[in-house]
Amino acid sequence: MSERRHSLAWRLALAVAVVCTLAMSAVAVFLYRSLAAEIAYRDDLALLGRLEQVRTLLHDSDSLGVLQQRPQLYQNMLGNQESVLRVRRADGSLVFEINPHGETLGDPPRIGVSQQPSRTDIRQDRNALLLAGDAVGPAGEALTVMVGKRLHEREAILASYRLRLYLAVAAGALLAWIIGLLLVRRALTPLRDMADALALIDLRNLHRRLADTAAPLELQAPIQALNGMLARLEQGFERLSQFSADLAHEIRTPLHTLLASTGQALNQPRSSDEYRELLGSNIEEYERLNRMVENLLFLARADHGQRRVHLQAIDLAHLGEELCDYFQLLADERGACLEHSLHGTLNTDLQLLQRALGNLLANAVRHAKPGTTVRLSRHDDAAFVRLCVRNEGDTIAPEHLPRLFDRFFRIDPARTEPGDSGGLGLAIVQSIMTLVNGKVSASSDDGVTTFTLSFPNAGAVQLDSYVDSDPSSA
Structure with a gap:
């Protein structure tokens, strides 16, 4: 079951609505x-003032009888149907009471005649606020006064206000979601434009890039990253196209040789010696094709990290002796000498190091002038252990140095010799140094060419995945 997709605009609009x-x-x-x-x-202030008013009225009246005969006066004084008033004598007998709704009223604590009432003296009894206090009536008679206010009106006002607040919040949330959705959709327009621009890029126009001049600041970094990715894809595609063309060219040469020699041999009967000579020549071409396939397979595995690095402490002096002995015959054929000054140990993969140095030595011997010496040496600095292969020969032009490690690249394509790597030897060296977290560089000046393998002092890093591969030199 596929995951349910949610619109980013809806999510952002919902987030805006929730926040609002x-x-x-x-x-x-x-x-x-x-x-x-x-x-x-x-309401509390009104009750406090009402108690004082009733006290004053009772104190200034001529007699209670007159007050009892004029209850409308108190109703007018109270001003609404929510207020209550009750006056009693000291013996508890009722003087008069105004209670429009006939509420059952309690008997809250009374405050003294000389005591000034405050809000803390007000008590809530059921659905009413009550305030009681002693008073002095006509002729100094002791009375008890209780004033109150029903809470129904207050609760009705607050209930109506709550309802309006609920409706206002709900309407505001809906409005915020609608406006937020419109604004977010408008804000996401640059993303849609970027998607439309990316949809137009294919293999035929990898040179196209996204414009970041009118993009928001938040999108400039992603656009620059995408443009960088497109540039790398374009370079990779160009390299792949060139690699395919070079591979076809390299394979075509031995195949044409095989077809031509075999076809010529089949045109007419040949002697056993002639067939034997033909088969020997064909074997050389087959070996060339086999080396090319093995080298390509190694490069493919190295590029995908499918070759584990087996770390071990390598005795460089012993390794130098072995390499010089192995390539001495080739050096003698060229009239060159081999010498090394390697010393100490290096923590890296022995087979990979042998293959990298072997490729460099074979390349150096092939291009060394007769009578010169190919030197293998070690030079350390604070960050790297550097192994150098130096030979004297033709100076490599500066424009060729950056391309020396490209696959199938040759400075002189016509100079192919039996046993060469098919233009893959230096590319393999670069892949090996990438595997061991090192780097390879080349320099050429005044007829002296130096290839340098730089290994971090901390050693190479072991990779997780691996496949078995032939460690023989290319």
Whole structure:
């Protein structure tokens, strides 16, 4: 089952809506609590003032009888149907009571005549706020006054306000989601433009690049990374195309030789010696093809990291003696001498090091002038152990130095000799140095050419995957 795909625009719009909803909810809670606190404060102040007014009225009246006969006066004073008032004598008998809704009222604690009422004296009883205090009536009679206010009106106001806040937050969240979706879709336009531009790039126009001049700052880094990737793909494709052409050219030569010699031999009867000579010549071409296939296979495995590096401490002096002995016959044929000054140890892969130095020595001997010496030496610095192969011969032009390690590259394509690597020897050296986290470089000046293998002092890094490969030199 494929994973469900979610739109980035919808996700961002939903995130904007959630953030706006949380912000509006926080504001709504603050406003609601502020309103509730303000209403409660005003109701408390009204009760405190009402208690003082009733006390003053009772104290200034001529008689309670007159007050009892005029209850409308108190109703007008209270001003609405939510307020209650009750006055009792000291013995508990009721003087008068105003209770429009007939609520059952409690009996809260009373405050003294001389005591100034405060908000802490107000008590909530069921659905009403009550405040009681002692008072002095006409002729100094002791009375008890209780004023109150029902909470139904307050609760109705707050309930209506809550509903409006809920609707406002919901409408705001929906509006934020819609506007956020529109803005995000507009903001993602550069991404769609970039996708359209990438869709137009194929093998025929790998040279095209994405324009970053009008792109937002956040997209400039990805665009530059994509342009860099396209440049590497273009270079890789060009190298692959060149490699394919060079490979076809290299294989065509021995194949044409084989076909021509075999066809010529079949045109007319030949003696056994002539057939034997033909087969010997064909074997040389087969060996050349075989070396080329093995070298290509090694390069392919090395490029994909399929060759494990077996680290071990190598005695460089002993390795130098072995290599010089192995290539001495080739050097004698060229009229050159071999010498080495290798010393100490190096922690790396023995077979890979043998193959890299063998390829460099074979290349140096083939291009050395007769009577000169090919030298193998070691030079260390703070960061690298450097193994150098030096020979005297023709100076390599500076424009050729960067391409020496390209596959099938030859400075003089016409100079092919039996047993050569088919233009892959130096490419194999570079792949080996990549495997061991080192590097190879070349320099040529005044007829002296030096190839240098640089190994980190810390040693090579062992890779995870491996395949068996033939470690024989190319």
